[in-house]
Each structure stands twice: as C-alpha cells, then as structure tokens.
Amino acid sequence: xxxxxxxxxxxxxxxxxxxxxxxxxxxxxxxxxxxxxxxxxxxxxxxxxxxxxxxxxxxxxxxxxxxxxxxxxxxxxxxxxxxxxxxxxxxxxxxxxxxxxxxxxxxxxxxxxxxxxxxxxxxxxxxxxxxxxxxxxxxxxxxxxxxxx
Numbered sequence: 001x002x003x004x005x006x007x008x009x010x011x012x013x014x015x016x017x018x019x020x021x022x023x024x025x026x027x028x029x030x031x032x033x034x035x036x037x038x039x040x041x042x043x044x045x046x047x048x049x050x051x052x053x054x055x056x057x058x059x060x061x062x063x064x065x066x067x068x069x070x071x072x073x074x075x076x077x078x079x080x081x082x083x084x085x086x087x088x089x090x091x092x093x094x095x096x097x098x099x100x101x102x103x104x105x106x107x108x109x110x111x112x113x114x115x116x117x118x119x120x121x122x123x124x125x126x127x128x129x130x131x132x133x134x135x136x137x138x139x140x141x142x143x144x145x146x147x148x149x
Contacts, residue, residue: 054116065107
C-alpha cells in the first residue's frame with residue numbers, strides 16, 4: 001500500500017472556534033474540503049484541468065467521525081488516501097490529527113464521481129487517472145480503542 005498524502009497543515013484560529021475554544025464543526029468540514037483538492041491534485045485533477053475538460057467532482061456520499069475536539073491554537077494536520085477506485089467512482093479517506101500530540105481527532109470518508117458539466121451525469125475516469133489514484137491506495141486501520149475513545 002502507498003503512503004498517505006499530506007493534504008493540510010494549519011492551526012485553529014480565533015475566528016474558527018466557539019465560546020468554549022472548540023473548533024466549530026463547519027471548520028472541520030472546510031478543512032476536509034481543502035484536503036480533498038490537494039488529494040485530487042496529487043493525481044492530476046485540478047480545478048483548471050477539470051474546467052478545461054468541462055467536468056466537475058461530485059461527492060455522492062460523505063461520512064464524518066469526530067473522535068476528539070480541537071481547541072484554539074492547536075496545530076492540525078490531515079493525511080489522505082484512496083480506499084477504492086472504480087471505473088466511475090473513487091472512495092477516499094481523510095484523517096485529521098492534532099499535530100502536536102499525534103492523536104487522530106476526526107475522519108471524513110467520501111465517495112465521489114466525475115460528472116459532466118453539460119449533462120450532470122457521471123462519466124468514466126480515464127485509465128491514466130485510475131492508475132494515478134491507485135498509486136495512493138491506503139488501508140484505513142484505526143485501532144478500535146482509538147475509534148471509540
């Protein structure tokens with residue numbers, strides 16, 4: 001299996017947390033969205049290349065798991081990889097960590113397709129794109145005690 005792709009690094013800023021200094025849930029989603037674009041970039045899918053091909057990425061399923069809360073000022077890292085590659089879909093996983101402690105704090109498991117901007121329907125991925133994605137296949141092996149706290 002391949003190594004995880006480092007898709008995000010940052011800190012929890014004052015504008016991103018609530019009155020108890022916990023990062024707001026919409027910020028987890030925003031960070032995972034940013035990580036998605038860097039994972040897609042790793043296989044050659046960029047906003048510019050998608051626009052040129054008259055395609056978009058459509059998320060058809062997304063599941064979040066929150067294991068521990070991040071607090072203001074903490075450092076965040078996301079590692080990402082593909083779990084499955086099909087002819088018309090790809091499934092990927094983001095794992096968010098507290099960079100200082102190394103503890104996993106959240107995950108985002110998604111399934112996406114390429115869709116035509118004209119028809120709105122999913123389209124097959126090229127063999128080249130499938131092969132590039134397969135180079136980033138990972139195994140999600142979260143220990144049970146870590147996943148359930």
